[in-house]
Amino acid sequence: MTKLKTRAFLYQLGGFAILFISFKYLVGTYTNLTGMWVPMTAFVIGTILSPKFQAIKTKEGERLFMKWMFIKGIKDIS
DSSP: OOHHHHHHHHHHHHHHHHHHHHHHHHHHHHSOOOTTHHHHHHHHHHHHHSOEEEEEEETTEEEEEEEOTTSSSEEEOO
16 A cells, blocks of 8 residues: 555545534434444445545646535645
8 A cells, every 4th residue: 555545544534524523423423323423424424425536647647636526626735
């Protein structure tokens, strides 16, 4: 695993974790869901809304890209 692939994995994990924890709190507080439905709902929402990161080899070398539903297109972040 290269340095940028590791960075992409950590960014994706961090983005998902922040959204999952936030939505778990919000769903647990403001809905009538109980038991395993709270984390399952937060997981689905977090998976859909979290940004996607990927390291790709190009002619200039390896680069890190991000795609998110709230940003138009693919963004080069390396």
